[in-house]
Amino acid sequence: MDGLLLALGAPRRREILSLVRRRERSAGEIHRAIGAVTFGAVSQHLGVLERAGLVTVRRDGRSRLYRARLRGLAPLRRWLESMWDGALASLAELAEAEEGRAGDGGGKPARAARGRGRARGKGDER
Secondary structure, eight states, rough: OOOHHHHHHHHHHHHHHHHHSSSSHHHHOOOOOSSSHHHHHHHHHHHHHHHTTTTEEEEEETTEEEEEEEEEEEEHHHHHHHHHHOOOOOHHHHHHHHHHHHHTTTOOOOTTGGGGGGGOOOTHHH
């Protein structure tokens, strides 16, 4: 997944991936659409995206046509979903704990329990 993150880390590569997401495009067409970089730079970016499994390449005569391979994002998606699932589980536990405290006290949770309205001392951590 490191190669995938590295490939997506560059704004220009994300721009290229967006360009080839809906339809196949030649390297020249991608270069013209971006405009602000050399053809060589576009070619290098396409190589990184190809090695990361994010684009497919098809030869058509002398042209190379590129298309996004969104299945290449699957490892990143699974990882993000696992992180999100963990965050949601933690949030659910926190909500249940707050609900339990509110039920014990018969009213609203204490302000400090919600993380607001409490002055922090020198040794307090966030």
